[in-house]
Amino acid sequence: LSRMPSLTRIRCQLSATFPYADPPLFFSNLYHLSLSTEFLDPISQLLSRIRLPAITHFTVFVECCPSKHSFSSFLASVQTSAVSNTIKELSFDERLGAQDGEDVSGVLGFEDLQPCMTFSNLRRIHLDHVDLLDSELLTLTSAWPHLEHLSINEDRGWRTPGGITPNGLLQLLQTCPSLKGICLAIDTRGYTEFRESLGLSFPPPFSINVLNSSIEEESVPAIAAFLTCIAPCPNFCFWAHEFGWFTERPDHKKRWYDAYNQANVALGQRS
Numbered sequence: 260l261s262r263m264p265s266l267t268r269i270r271c272q273l274s275a276t277f278p279y280a281d282p283p284l285f286f287s288n289l290y291h292l293s294l295s296t297e298f299l300d301p302i303s304q305l306l307s308r309i310r311l312p313a314i315t316h317f318t319v320f321v322e323c324c325p326s327k328h329s330f331s332s333f334l335a336s337v338q339t340s341a342v343s344n345t346i347k348e349l350s351f352d353e354r355l356g357a358q359d360g361e362d363v364s365g366v367l368g369f370e371d372l373q374p375c376m377t378f379s380n381l382r383r384i385h386l387d388h389v390d391l392l393d394s395e396l397l398t399l400t401s402a403w404p405h406l407e408h409l410s411i412n413e414d415r416g417w418r419t420p421g422g423i424t425p426n427g428l429l430q431l432l433q434t435c436p437s438l439k440g441i442c443l444a445i446d447t448r449g450y451t452e453f454r455e456s457l458g459l460s461f462p463p464p465f466s467i468n469v470l471n472s473s474i475e476e477e478s479v480p481a482i483a484a485f486l487t488c489i490a491p492c493p494n495f496c497f498w499a500h501e502f503g504w505f506t507e508r509p510d511h512k513k514r515w516y517d518a519y520n521q522a523n524v525a526l527g528q529r530s
Contacts, residue, residue, distance in 0.1 A: 261286055261309070269293070273301040285310045292342075295320035299329045299351070306336035311345075318348040324388040325351060327371055334374045343377040350385040369395040376402035385410040393427025400435050407437055412444040413468075422446025425485040426454050428467075432489075442468040451477050453484035474514045483521035 260266060261284040268291040290313050294302050299321045311317075325333065337343050367389050375381075381403045389412055391399075400406055409431075411423065423431075423445055432438065467489065474482060 264288055267291065272296060273305065281308075283308050283310050285312070286314075288313050290314055291316045293318040293320075295322075297322045299323075299325040299333050303329070303333045303336040306333075306340040306342065309340060311340055311342055314342050314345045316347050317342045317345045319346070320348075320350045323351075325367075327367065330367060330371055344379050346378045346381055348383040349375075349378070349381065350383070351387060366390045369398070372399060375399065378403065379405075381406055383408040385413070387412055391423060393424055393430065396423055396427060397430060397434060400431060403435075405437055406435055407439045409435075409438065409440075410442040413442045422448075424450055425482065426450075429454070429485075429488070440466045440468075447474045447478050447482060449475075449478070451481050453481045453488070455484075455488060474511055474518070476514060479514050479518045480521070482515075482518040483525065486518060486522035487525045 260269070264287060266286065267288055269286075269289060270291075270293040273294060273296040286309060289311055292311065292314060294305070296302055302319060302321070337346070367386070369391060372386075372389070372391075375384075376399060379402065382405055384403075384406070385408075391411065396411070400409070423443055425445055425447065428441070428443060428445055431441070
């Protein structure tokens, strides 16, 4: 393929192995590269063995969440191939849901993700197996001025010591004007005080999906106020919770229903 000077776009799925190339292969006119694979390592291997001087659009889809080592190798290969400022979309899925009591040593934290701040043209990012606090998420997104879609821990929820709170989500909405959609598993543990945010605006269409979040009884009024704040916006689609996750925890399911119903009452009174 590197011998085809007219080749400008490649979209392919990589196998688990990649042939060695020495010296590196040059794709002189390739500007669009979209790669998908089950694991991240084949993409890292490929990037370390090719050069893409004309690349402007690079997209990665990986079916399984990478380990810390695999993710670090991927970031190193991105720097080697000089594609960091062309990455438009990153998607790391977790096909199997995490189990309670699992070993969290492989969870990606802020230090692991910080090199991604060089992805200045990032538009979409989907990450699972991530542990971030409010301030850390805001720091990361501040480096992505064109970010349109953000998905964090959609498939696993918060099973780590910290997480993004409802107040952190409101700050995110205020500081990322290019956002069009968010899917987050927010951390409602100990959340009892709602801080009202003014001046929120949402470009049409806009969606927020709050997923897989545990909720305690004392948090219900604060969560209801949070929902009341963001729900009335025009051209706005909101799913209060993916209740199916709590078939084994009906108490959490009921609390989310209670918070959502309280928000609906408040919205009715306001109108």
